[in-house]
Amino acid sequence: MKTHPKKEIRIICELPLAGRMRAHLDRAPISGYTLLPVIGGKGSEGAWSREGLVGDAGQMVIFLIILDEAELQAVLADLYAVITNQIGIITIADVEVVRPDRF
Amino acid sequence: MKTHPKKEIRIICELPLAGRMRAHLDRAPISGYTLLPVIGGKGSEGAWSREGLVGDAGQMVIFLIILDEAELQAVLADLYAVITNQIGIITIADVEVVRPDRF
Amino acid sequence: MKTHPKKEIRIICELPLAGRMRAHLDRAPISGYTLLPVIGGKGSEGAWSREGLVGDAGQMVIFLIILDEAELQAVLADLYAVITNQIGIITIADVEVVRPDRF
């Protein structure tokens, strides 16, 4: 089975920001995205945990976006602008996919 | 600490399909797999979210499988057959592990 | 947007061990970590699922740690010692980040 190289952007960002992030992703040249839950963590502002919380503040989610290398820079710059003032982390990794035309 | 290269298959697939996927994985030459939750996303059929849902349809899960490169093609082909008609995404990535004999 | 290479450690470990793991991570030369939920899986001791469980035993979580390659060996050795007798899996992968000074 032949596989084809793509890029994967993973953004760990604050939950209150998710709506804005979605709005940007809706306009981006990508085929979609996937949202993953986070249960806790620790960063420069201390440890946090989703347990027991009622509001959105103090919680995080992960956006996973698989896309073509050709679009990476544009999408990255756009999304980076969203979280630049906020708590959040962006990583990029190499992945292989089976159906390259789907992304 | 010496690390050893392995492959990681990640399958984002529909929840109703999970049983079939498990059945195939049980027969595959792998040491195991891990199931991760997904809370939402967007694809060719629009946005979706796990929130509020009662049934399995319209929800997704992630299967994570670490395996030897030697087995990759066979396992990939088998699993690909399961989701070929369904909604789902397969990616392959390189990882390093500490205890290579465990996978 | 220039990106910079980092390493990512991912540890799938038993939930009862999470406290000890956190204690080690608190002392490690890293900027933080992120905890992800796991809903089930299968390994040498059979299949398991988080569903229906009341206690911590028999459940797993994922620790995600992004760090500089320079620290990898030390951190890895320390964390490996925590799970060496326990059920768990460590993988290492390459990622790129935008703000290298944050990790």
Place this chain on the structure above:
Amino acid sequence: MLQLAAANLLSPPVLFFVLGFAGSLAGSKLTLPEAVAKTLSLYLMLSIGFKGGVAVAGHGLTGEMFAAIGAGVVLSALLPVAAFALLGLMSPLSRVDRAAVAAHYGSISIVTFVAASETLRSLGVDFDGYMVAIAAIMETPAILVALYLAGSNRPRQEGESLFGEVLLNSSVVVLTGAFVIGAITGEKGMAEISPFIVDPFKGILCLFLLDMGAVAARGIANGSRFLNPGLIVFGAVMPALSASAALAIAWLTGMPAGNAAILMTLAASASYIAVPAAMRLALPEANPAIYLTLSLGITFPINLVIGIPAYLALARWILP
């Protein structure tokens, strides 16, 4: 009838559904966490199953009951065919999409059943406890009929495992199991657990319908581009047609009005738990956005808001 409709429309459960629906369309996130929504759904099934079983406990198996079961089976075998044919007339869907939609309309929606039984209860209209068993029985057969309609020529073995999966769907098992437990423990069991399964029932239904309203609205927002006018009309007309068929059978078998109103509601309702999951396995080529949006976004609200009082009014009017 208008009075009935108004009373229904102004009851707390329907108003909470409307709140969820309208609030969600306006952009508010009113869904419950999935873990809670699933549990409330289970609670509703456990509760109505148990109540039905207790009601049956004293009476044993009667001829009327078997007639009602027969009526349910016949309906759930014929309604998918009718739905399939009607869709062929009204909308340019593929054969497989039509079959998948037909499976939903041949099966039933438990929460619609629950809403109907609450309406009857608050109006003092009696119905038999075994109607719950008929709800359970009507969940599955339509799936098989729909597979046949789809011309499915899958290997036998997968079809059989599918049937097992559907019959073992937790909603069917809890409903049936609680019914049996209710029948075994009778009034004594009821006295012990009614503060949990009876007293707060209507309030919990309100909370659940708030969620269902939000999910329905979200479904419409995301899925409407897969619908066309013909489909939307189908989602409104099919319940009326199914309810009429049920009314005819009720009349033929001499059912009392309360039972008939429930049977009509079951016929008119469309599945949103067991069948969608089964269709993803059995007919993956069918577009889930179509059947989910129709069932949850169009037919469920219509039944809840105007269908139930209409079916009851009709049943009372036609039947003795």
Place this chain on the structure above:
Amino acid sequence: MLQLAAANLLSPPVLFFVLGFAGSLAGSKLTLPEAVAKTLSLYLMLSIGFKGGVAVAGHGLTGEMFAAIGAGVVLSALLPVAAFALLGLMSPLSRVDRAAVAAHYGSISIVTFVAASETLRSLGVDFDGYMVAIAAIMETPAILVALYLAGSNRPRQEGESLFGEVLLNSSVVVLTGAFVIGAITGEKGMAEISPFIVDPFKGILCLFLLDMGAVAARGIANGSRFLNPGLIVFGAVMPALSASAALAIAWLTGMPAGNAAILMTLAASASYIAVPAAMRLALPEANPAIYLTLSLGITFPINLVIGIPAYLALARWILP
């Protein structure tokens, strides 16, 4: 007053809060799963909204009610200014941090409101159902005032969408929606769902406060290094100041003591759901550890444990 404080301190809700707080400080994990905590919070809002609506149902819109609404709006516009000024005196925070904290203290905490109304109820002190509406109304305005105080010069459009997001926050929508439903269905609706929304209410509040106690303690443990003595004093003094302002307005508008005690509690309470999320969007430079720790870790416990009985005692003493 001391007797009141003791009775409050020894009531189950407060004791469960203390259990959560102390147990969590000692290292036990007493939080509820997020899905459950969110649902309980929703339940509390649904319940008090509905109860308030039912209470209002018979009475229609009265002049008193509009006066009370006016009092609430005035308070939620002025309190952030006072908080902002007080913070300027007491602590070397940045302008943006001060504005964000001010928004929290101008807005309200629903669970504090709930605790106060339970206290009043168990002491047999009456208050009007429309006070719930005032709670809903007071949630949002402080945010706008705080943005102004922060000197926010963001593009208009984002500001507007933010206002929508806050107004559509599920807590505001459920509270208001349930209030309207309660007003529509009145005593009849209440009779149907009171076994769910009234009877177990206080017990569920205990469970929720166990969680809140644990979250508050965790917040203090993690966030205390972002606080300084000035801030901690602020967290204790600001509620007293806000309650005094509310008492003055209550006196001016001739409010009865029960209503006044509720208004004082609302004024003294600080938001922990809607405003923190809004601040993360509107003022991301503000440090969330500061406002969350102050609101949840300092002010909420103080209000719960000693504030509420004190406000009530004062209101009864000063007002006729």
Place this chain on the structure above:
Amino acid sequence: MLQLAAANLLSPPVLFFVLGFAGSLAGSKLTLPEAVAKTLSLYLMLSIGFKGGVAVAGHGLTGEMFAAIGAGVVLSALLPVAAFALLGLMSPLSRVDRAAVAAHYGSISIVTFVAASETLRSLGVDFDGYMVAIAAIMETPAILVALYLAGSNRPRQEGESLFGEVLLNSSVVVLTGAFVIGAITGEKGMAEISPFIVDPFKGILCLFLLDMGAVAARGIANGSRFLNPGLIVFGAVMPALSASAALAIAWLTGMPAGNAAILMTLAASASYIAVPAAMRLALPEANPAIYLTLSLGITFPINLVIGIPAYLALARWILP
């Protein structure tokens, strides 16, 4: 005694457990979402803790109570030794595995306690409120004994932190805390929250046991290959042995039959929350599939279905 067993077997809680168990073996997914299962478990502890505390409130500390506490401590220190020895005779397990299993059987299962107290209540058999405190006290000591039996020579510090972790396990803290709160607030507190913690209790227990049944069956399906006939016999015989020891101590200390039946149930039950987690930390080499399957898959069902009525019958027969 047979009549007792039949009544127990046909009670709703046991039948729902059987439904979960059988349905799960048949392939249905009847577990509750983890968030809900954890919350129900917390609810059960909060409720029985509080009820026990209220029952104790009037009576103060009596000599009988201290005798019962002493009995509990003695049992939880000796039972692990007995279990360890018995396992040595019956099965070729490693020393560490035997110690880990022994810890489970020396500790207790709260839901078994709850089921026993419901059975006693519905038969009108009295027992003292302080038995809850004994349940809490018996949770932990067996762990220490088992570590000693395992010949654990871990660094002291980890052992101590482990002891803290176990004592601070949320189940122990909520049980104890709610007991204290119940003792403080007494009947007055009870009147306020009994619609939540008393009225729906048995129904919620049914829901929880449905889940427990499903988890037990899943445990057996996954874990049975780690068991051998000797272990299965152990899982059935050990409860009888423990209950006999408890009966002897009850006789020696002159306990009334109700208290004795509870003490026997506690002795016979095996932990499934606190101890498994502690064993993963303290004795990671022990195979969790063995102790979880034994405790949850074998011993829990046996106690629930036939143990509890048998212990009660014996206690009534032997004791005055």
